[in-house]
Amino acid sequence: MKTVSQELLTLLQTQHDGCSLYALADILGVTTQNIYRISNGQGQFSTDTILIACDCLGVDPRPWLIQAELDRCKSPKRRQILQRILADLDTAAGRAIAGVVLVFLVGDFGGF
Structure with missing residues:
Protein backbone atom coordinates (compact mmCIF):
# COMPACT_ATOMS: atom_id res chain seq x y z
CA MET A 1 0.00 0.00 0.00
CA PRO A 63 -8.10 14.65 2.88
CA TRP A 64 -4.38 14.28 2.12
CA LEU A 65 -3.39 15.89 5.41
CA ILE A 66 -5.81 13.76 7.40
CA GLN A 67 -4.70 10.58 5.64
CA ALA A 68 -1.04 11.45 6.25
CA GLU A 69 -1.82 11.87 9.94
CA LEU A 70 -3.62 8.52 9.90
CA ASP A 71 -0.50 6.94 8.36
CA ARG A 72 1.60 8.27 11.27
CA CYS A 73 -0.93 7.77 14.07
CA LYS A 74 -0.43 5.06 16.68
CA SER A 75 -3.30 5.86 19.06
CA PRO A 76 -6.45 3.79 18.34
CA LYS A 77 -8.72 6.55 19.71
CA ARG A 78 -7.03 9.23 17.60
CA ARG A 79 -7.19 6.97 14.52
CA GLN A 80 -10.92 6.52 15.08
CA ILE A 81 -11.43 10.29 15.29
CA LEU A 82 -9.35 10.93 12.16
CA GLN A 83 -11.21 8.23 10.23
CA ARG A 84 -14.53 9.79 11.20
CA ILE A 85 -13.32 13.23 10.10
CA LEU A 86 -12.10 11.80 6.80
CA ALA A 87 -15.44 10.03 6.24
CA ASP A 88 -17.34 13.25 7.02
CA LEU A 89 -15.11 15.14 4.62
CA ASP A 90 -15.73 12.55 1.89
CA THR A 91 -19.48 12.80 2.47
CA ALA A 92 -19.40 16.60 2.38
CA ALA A 93 -17.36 16.55 -0.82
CA GLY A 94 -19.81 14.08 -2.35
CA ARG A 95 -22.74 16.31 -1.43
CA ALA A 96 -20.95 19.35 -2.86
CA ILE A 97 -20.29 17.55 -6.16
CA ALA A 98 -23.89 16.35 -6.30
CA GLY A 99 -25.04 19.92 -5.67
CA VAL A 100 -22.90 21.26 -8.51
CA VAL A 101 -24.23 18.58 -10.85
CA LEU A 102 -27.80 19.36 -9.80
CA VAL A 103 -27.31 23.09 -10.38
CA PHE A 104 -25.79 22.31 -13.76
CA LEU A 105 -28.69 20.06 -14.76
CA VAL A 106 -31.40 22.35 -13.43
CA GLY A 107 -29.68 25.35 -14.99
CA ASP A 108 -29.51 23.71 -18.39
CA PHE A 109 -32.83 21.90 -18.38
CA GLY A 110 -34.87 23.91 -15.91
CA GLY A 111 -36.82 25.63 -18.69
CA PHE A 112 -38.31 22.40 -20.01
Missing part, protein backbone atom coordinates in the same frame (compact mmCIF):
# COMPACT_ATOMS: atom_id res chain seq x y z
CA LYS A 2 1.35 3.42 -0.95
CA THR A 3 1.69 6.20 1.57
CA VAL A 4 0.12 9.59 1.02
CA SER A 5 3.55 10.95 0.13
CA GLN A 6 4.13 8.23 -2.46
CA GLU A 7 0.67 8.84 -3.97
CA LEU A 8 1.38 12.56 -4.22
CA LEU A 9 4.74 11.85 -5.87
CA THR A 10 3.04 9.64 -8.45
CA LEU A 11 0.38 12.26 -9.18
CA LEU A 12 2.99 15.02 -9.48
CA GLN A 13 5.13 12.92 -11.81
CA THR A 14 2.09 12.25 -13.98
CA GLN A 15 1.15 15.93 -14.02
CA HIS A 16 4.70 16.88 -15.02
CA ASP A 17 4.99 14.34 -17.87
CA GLY A 18 6.91 11.72 -15.91
CA CYS A 19 9.62 14.10 -14.70
CA SER A 20 12.50 12.82 -12.62
CA LEU A 21 12.51 12.62 -8.85
CA TYR A 22 15.25 15.26 -8.95
CA ALA A 23 12.86 17.63 -10.77
CA LEU A 24 10.11 16.89 -8.23
CA ALA A 25 12.46 17.79 -5.40
CA ASP A 26 13.05 21.13 -7.10
CA ILE A 27 9.31 21.70 -7.65
CA LEU A 28 8.50 20.94 -4.01
CA GLY A 29 11.51 22.69 -2.51
CA VAL A 30 12.81 19.62 -0.69
CA THR A 31 16.05 17.67 -0.95
CA THR A 32 16.45 14.90 -3.51
CA GLN A 33 17.41 12.63 -0.63
CA ASN A 34 14.00 13.27 0.93
CA ILE A 35 12.24 12.47 -2.37
CA TYR A 36 14.20 9.24 -2.87
CA ARG A 37 13.47 8.12 0.71
CA ILE A 38 9.76 8.77 0.19
CA SER A 39 9.70 6.98 -3.17
CA ASN A 40 11.24 3.95 -1.44
CA GLY A 41 8.64 4.07 1.37
CA GLN A 42 11.15 5.19 4.00
CA GLY A 43 9.87 8.68 4.70
CA GLN A 44 6.89 11.02 4.57
CA PHE A 45 6.28 14.56 3.46
CA SER A 46 5.93 17.25 6.08
CA THR A 47 2.62 19.07 6.38
CA ASP A 48 4.12 22.01 4.48
CA THR A 49 5.21 19.79 1.60
CA ILE A 50 1.78 18.14 1.40
CA LEU A 51 0.24 21.61 1.17
CA ILE A 52 2.66 22.59 -1.62
CA ALA A 53 2.06 19.32 -3.51
CA CYS A 54 -1.72 19.73 -3.28
CA ASP A 55 -1.43 23.33 -4.46
CA CYS A 56 0.63 22.18 -7.46
CA LEU A 57 -2.00 19.55 -8.24
CA GLY A 58 -4.94 21.90 -7.65
CA VAL A 59 -6.58 19.55 -5.15
CA ASP A 60 -8.08 20.02 -1.70
CA PRO A 61 -5.30 19.29 0.81
CA ARG A 62 -7.62 18.34 3.69
Whole structure:
Protein backbone atom coordinates (compact mmCIF):
# COMPACT_ATOMS: atom_id res chain seq x y z
CA MET A 1 0.00 0.00 0.00
CA LYS A 2 1.35 3.42 -0.95
CA THR A 3 1.69 6.20 1.57
CA VAL A 4 0.12 9.59 1.02
CA SER A 5 3.55 10.95 0.13
CA GLN A 6 4.13 8.23 -2.46
CA GLU A 7 0.67 8.84 -3.97
CA LEU A 8 1.38 12.56 -4.22
CA LEU A 9 4.74 11.85 -5.87
CA THR A 10 3.04 9.64 -8.45
CA LEU A 11 0.38 12.26 -9.18
CA LEU A 12 2.99 15.02 -9.48
CA GLN A 13 5.13 12.92 -11.81
CA THR A 14 2.09 12.25 -13.98
CA GLN A 15 1.15 15.93 -14.02
CA HIS A 16 4.70 16.88 -15.02
CA ASP A 17 4.99 14.34 -17.87
CA GLY A 18 6.91 11.72 -15.91
CA CYS A 19 9.62 14.10 -14.70
CA SER A 20 12.50 12.82 -12.62
CA LEU A 21 12.51 12.62 -8.85
CA TYR A 22 15.25 15.26 -8.95
CA ALA A 23 12.86 17.63 -10.77
CA LEU A 24 10.11 16.89 -8.23
CA ALA A 25 12.46 17.79 -5.40
CA ASP A 26 13.05 21.13 -7.10
CA ILE A 27 9.31 21.70 -7.65
CA LEU A 28 8.50 20.94 -4.01
CA GLY A 29 11.51 22.69 -2.51
CA VAL A 30 12.81 19.62 -0.69
CA THR A 31 16.05 17.67 -0.95
CA THR A 32 16.45 14.90 -3.51
CA GLN A 33 17.41 12.63 -0.63
CA ASN A 34 14.00 13.27 0.93
CA ILE A 35 12.24 12.47 -2.37
CA TYR A 36 14.20 9.24 -2.87
CA ARG A 37 13.47 8.12 0.71
CA ILE A 38 9.76 8.77 0.19
CA SER A 39 9.70 6.98 -3.17
CA ASN A 40 11.24 3.95 -1.44
CA GLY A 41 8.64 4.07 1.37
CA GLN A 42 11.15 5.19 4.00
CA GLY A 43 9.87 8.68 4.70
CA GLN A 44 6.89 11.02 4.57
CA PHE A 45 6.28 14.56 3.46
CA SER A 46 5.93 17.25 6.08
CA THR A 47 2.62 19.07 6.38
CA ASP A 48 4.12 22.01 4.48
CA THR A 49 5.21 19.79 1.60
CA ILE A 50 1.78 18.14 1.40
CA LEU A 51 0.24 21.61 1.17
CA ILE A 52 2.66 22.59 -1.62
CA ALA A 53 2.06 19.32 -3.51
CA CYS A 54 -1.72 19.73 -3.28
CA ASP A 55 -1.43 23.33 -4.46
CA CYS A 56 0.63 22.18 -7.46
CA LEU A 57 -2.00 19.55 -8.24
CA GLY A 58 -4.94 21.90 -7.65
CA VAL A 59 -6.58 19.55 -5.15
CA ASP A 60 -8.08 20.02 -1.70
CA PRO A 61 -5.30 19.29 0.81
CA ARG A 62 -7.62 18.34 3.69
CA PRO A 63 -8.10 14.65 2.88
CA TRP A 64 -4.38 14.28 2.12
CA LEU A 65 -3.39 15.89 5.41
CA ILE A 66 -5.81 13.76 7.40
CA GLN A 67 -4.70 10.58 5.64
CA ALA A 68 -1.04 11.45 6.25
CA GLU A 69 -1.82 11.87 9.94
CA LEU A 70 -3.62 8.52 9.90
CA ASP A 71 -0.50 6.94 8.36
CA ARG A 72 1.60 8.27 11.27
CA CYS A 73 -0.93 7.77 14.07
CA LYS A 74 -0.43 5.06 16.68
CA SER A 75 -3.30 5.86 19.06
CA PRO A 76 -6.45 3.79 18.34
CA LYS A 77 -8.72 6.55 19.71
CA ARG A 78 -7.03 9.23 17.60
CA ARG A 79 -7.19 6.97 14.52
CA GLN A 80 -10.92 6.52 15.08
CA ILE A 81 -11.43 10.29 15.29
CA LEU A 82 -9.35 10.93 12.16
CA GLN A 83 -11.21 8.23 10.23
CA ARG A 84 -14.53 9.79 11.20
CA ILE A 85 -13.32 13.23 10.10
CA LEU A 86 -12.10 11.80 6.80
CA ALA A 87 -15.44 10.03 6.24
CA ASP A 88 -17.34 13.25 7.02
CA LEU A 89 -15.11 15.14 4.62
CA ASP A 90 -15.73 12.55 1.89
CA THR A 91 -19.48 12.80 2.47
CA ALA A 92 -19.40 16.60 2.38
CA ALA A 93 -17.36 16.55 -0.82
CA GLY A 94 -19.81 14.08 -2.35
CA ARG A 95 -22.74 16.31 -1.43
CA ALA A 96 -20.95 19.35 -2.86
CA ILE A 97 -20.29 17.55 -6.16
CA ALA A 98 -23.89 16.35 -6.30
CA GLY A 99 -25.04 19.92 -5.67
CA VAL A 100 -22.90 21.26 -8.51
CA VAL A 101 -24.23 18.58 -10.85
CA LEU A 102 -27.80 19.36 -9.80
CA VAL A 103 -27.31 23.09 -10.38
CA PHE A 104 -25.79 22.31 -13.76
CA LEU A 105 -28.69 20.06 -14.76
CA VAL A 106 -31.40 22.35 -13.43
CA GLY A 107 -29.68 25.35 -14.99
CA ASP A 108 -29.51 23.71 -18.39
CA PHE A 109 -32.83 21.90 -18.38
CA GLY A 110 -34.87 23.91 -15.91
CA GLY A 111 -36.82 25.63 -18.69
CA PHE A 112 -38.31 22.40 -20.01
